[in-house]
Amino acid sequence: MEVRRERQPGERGFGLLMLALGLFLAWQAYGIAGFEALSSPGAFPMAAAGAMVGAGLIVVVGDWRAARQAPQPLAETARAFTAEITPSVVMIFAGFVIGYAALLDSLGFLPASLLFLFAAIHYLNRGSVAFSFGVALLSLAVIYAVFRLVFQVILPEGLVPEREIMAWIGGLFAGEAQ
Amino acid sequence: MMEQAFGYFTIAWFDPSLLLLVAAGTFAGIYIGAIPGLSVTMAVSILISFTFSWEVNDALCLMVGIFMGGVYGGSRTAILLNIPGAPSAIATALDGYPLAQKGEAGQAIGIATVMSVIGGFIGIFVLAVAAPFVSDFALTFQPRDYMLLGVLGILLVGSLSGESLAKGVMAGALGMLIGVVGLDPLTAQERFTFGIVELWNGISFIAVMIGLFGVSEALAQLHHLEKAAVKQKVTKIIPSWSSIRKYLPLSLQTSGIGVIIGALPGTGGDIAALMAYDHAKRVTKNPEVPFGQGAKEGLVAPETANNAAVGGAFIPMLTLGIPGDAVTAIMIGALYIHGLNPGPMLMIDRPEMFWFMVGNLTLANIFLLIFGLTGIRLFTKIVECPRGVLIPLILLLSVVGAYAVNNSVSDVYWMLAFGVLGYFMKIYGYQVGPVILGVILSRLIDENWRRAIISEQESLPVFFLNLITSPLSAVLLLAVVLIFLSQTPLWPRRRERT
Numbered sequence: 001m002e003v004r005r006e007r008q009p010g011e012r013g014f015g016l017l018m019l020a021l022g023l024f025l026a027w028q029a030y031g032i033a034g035f036e037a038l039s040s041p042g043a044f045p046m047a048a049a050g051a052m053v054g055a056g057l058i059v060v061v062g063d064w065r066a067a068r069q070a071p072q073p074l075a076e077t078a079r080a081f082t083a084e085i086t087p088s089v090v091m092i093f094a095g096f097v098i099g100y101a102a103l104l105d106s107l108g109f110l111p112a113s114l115l116f117l118f119a120a121i122h123y124l125n126r127g128s129v130a131f132s133f134g135v136a137l138l139s140l141a142v143i144y145a146v147f148r149l150v151f152q153v154i155l156p157e158g159l160v161p162e163r164e165i166m167a168w169i170g171g172l173f174a175g176e177a178q
Numbered sequence: 179m180m181e182q183a184f185g186y187f188t189i190a191w192f193d194p195s196l197l198l199l200v201a202a203g204t205f206a207g208i209y210i211g212a213i214p215g216l217s218v219t220m221a222v223s224i225l226i227s228f229t230f231s232w233e234v235n236d237a238l239c240l241m242v243g244i245f246m247g248g249v250y251g252g253s254r255t256a257i258l259l260n261i262p263g264a265p266s267a268i269a270t271a272l273d274g275y276p277l278a279q280k281g282e283a284g285q286a287i288g289i290a291t292v293m294s295v296i297g298g299f300i301g302i303f304v305l306a307v308a309a310p311f312v313s314d315f316a317l318t319f320q321p322r323d324y325m326l327l328g329v330l331g332i333l334l335v336g337s338l339s340g341e342s343l344a345k346g347v348m349a350g351a352l353g354m355l356i357g358v359v360g361l362d363p364l365t366a367q368e369r370f371t372f373g374i375v376e377l378w379n380g381i382s383f384i385a386v387m388i389g390l391f392g393v394s395e396a397l398a399q400l401h402h403l404e405k406a407a408v409k410q411k412v413t414k415i416i417p418s419w420s421s422i423r424k425y426l427p428l429s430l431q432t433s434g435i436g437v438i439i440g441a442l443p444g445t446g447g448d449i450a451a452l453m454a455y456d457h458a459k460r461v462t463k464n465p466e467v468p469f470g471q472g473a474k475e476g477l478v479a480p481e482t483a484n485n486a487a488v489g490g491a492f493i494p495m496l497t498l499g500i501p502g503d504a505v506t507a508i509m510i511g512a513l514y515i516h517g518l519n520p521g522p523m524l525m526i527d528r529p530e531m532f533w534f535m536v537g538n539l540t541l542a543n544i545f546l547l548i549f550g551l552t553g554i555r556l557f558t559k560i561v562e563c564p565r566g567v568l569i570p571l572i573l574l575l576s577v578v579g580a581y582a583v584n585n586s587v588s589d590v591y592w593m594l595a596f597g598v599l600g601y602f603m604k605i606y607g608y609q610v611g612p613v614i615l616g617v618i619l620s621r622l623i624d625e626n627w628r629r630a631i632i633s634e635q636e637s638l639p640v641f642f643l644n645l646i647t648s649p650l651s652a653v654l655l656l657a658v659v660l661i662f663l664s665q666t667p668l669w670p671r672r673r674e675r676t
Binding site for chain 2: 008010011014015018021022025028029032033037038039041042043044045048049051052054055056058059062085087089090093094096097098100101104105109113116117120121124125126127135139140143147153154155156
């Protein structure tokens with residue numbers, strides 16, 4: 001049996017947002033080919049968007065009824081939303097992640113990842129700087145070895161001239177072999 | 179004839195170098211499949227490219243091992259981190275991860291391994307015995323039947339919806355809309371691209387999957403930073419004989435589902451696993467633990483089905499030359515490069531190749547058991563790692579996985595966007611599983627609906643008439659109606675009354 005979850009602050013707003021998204025997508029789906037034909041490229045998207053809007057209406061009405069039974073001032077909801085749904089730890093970590101994604105292309109995989117791992121581990125784990133840096137460096141080395149060296153996955157190069165370094169190491173081994 | 183077949187079947191069994199290649203392929207498949215974002219499709223495509231200059235037998239040994247290991251490997255991170263390593267492990271995460279949260283990761287991986295092997299053997303057995311019959315059956319499917327199959331799949335939303343069916347439908351519909359983004363495959367008309375050329379190829383399914391499962395989980399875990407990591411019990415990895423016996427009937431049923439779904443072109447281990455999960459939910463009257471909270475039945479069903487689907491996927495691949503999924507499509511390409519023509523003539527011209535591959539699959543399945551039940555201690559250490567270290571690492575792996583698909587930062591942004599969406603969805607009681615289900619099935623339903631209605635000259639009455647007069651379509655339609663009714667409030671009320 002499913003256990004009923006406690007209603008969370010901002011749930012009604014999220015339901016409304018999802019419904020609005022459904023309506024927007026339904027409008028966009030209609031724009032593909034209108035009601036031109038049952039086999040048109042827009043037929044299936046319109047049906048899917050229709051299902052989303054229909055289900056969204058049921059969710060929103062349910063949320064609205066629940067809110068009427070236990071009304072809460074908007075300011076109180078906003079305060080609870082900030083404290084419980086988007087606490088500072090989530091917002092700061094999300095900031096780290098967005099910063100990482102933004103720097104990935106320009107700095108390259110290695111420097112951006114090291115920076116992200118160090119900052120995030122240090123902030124979340126609250127250990128010493130040396131520990132955070134050591135863990136970040138070791139984990140990055142393992143991930144890089146597995147992805148880049150073993151599976152040959154292409155990762156953003158950025159500032160570090162990886163190919164030249166690889167070629168130099170390769171040359172070194174080739175030289176030793178000779 | 180039988181002796182000859184047996185001789186071909188055992189070629190790799192007595193050749194140390196071939197044996198080693200099957201073992202290496204299986205090992206690599208398990209560990210690549212376990213890495214989120216590195217799908218078995220990607221593993222097969224990368225590793226197969228090394229084999230093009232090899233002898234055909236060597237190449238086939240490695241390829242088969244990677245395929246078999248990769249499908250199973252996805253279950254490990256699904257259980258330990260709630261990040262399915264591969265789409266076929268999505269259903270595994272639903273009950274596998276709650277088991278790990280309770281400290282039973284070792285047992286969960288143990289039972290997943292044994293059941294995967296059982297499913298794998300059943301799939302291979304069916305491949306060997308019934309290949310011509312099943313492929314003939316799949317060949318008779320009309321587009322409307324494929325559409326109905328897709329609808330059957332999407333009805334699984336009901337069992338993945340959690341507390342609210344409406345929220346599940348909403349999420350499933352959103353998934354279907356995500357799945358149709360890009361150029362329409364039939365007319366090349368843009369759909370939801372907003373004039374952005376980068377969206378012509380659609381949104382990467384891997385980015386959506388990693389975002390909804392990996393990133394959202396990492397964000398949600400931030401609420402429990404202070405909670406001590408659960409110590410995983412890895413003392414009892416090998417499941418007891420009594421528990422294997424207990425779940426054997428279910429695993430036999432879901433293996434059947436896996437083989438049939440795997441044999442149908444366009445459907446693979448992912449859909450097989452989700453359908454098997456749904457089946458387990460229906461047939462298990464009183465699970466020891468509710469589904470979604472660590473029910474072993476919810477782990478057994480998808481794991482047997484996705485490995486059974488491997489044998490199933492080989493049926494149309496070898497006998498008809500039709501890929502069952504993305505991996506078999508790559509394998510067909512590789513077989514052509516190695517001078518083999520998969521299709522009806524393969525069984526006639528090169529029967530040795532068919533039996534050689536069946537033998538390799540059997541070997542790979544044995545290696546799966548060996549590698550699957552070892553090295554778990556090291557894996558479980560991952561979840562005992564402090565959350566403050568683990569969460570950034572999950573994020574980093576997710577970023578690498580999303581980037582690796584197309585070498586594009588855009589996919590990373592998509593992944594993050596879906597991660598944020600998944601975070602709010604989880605908090606507000608929307609399950610993310612239906613979104614993935616919608617993405618997977620949208621193309622199957624869309625294309626086959628349109629093919630079906632075009633073949634009926636856009637006439638709905640004729641379409642429905644054919645739907646009920648064709649025995650195959652009628653059976654599928656009946657299944658759709660019954661499953662739909664079982665998910666409406668009408669069904670329990672009627673059951674209560676009787």
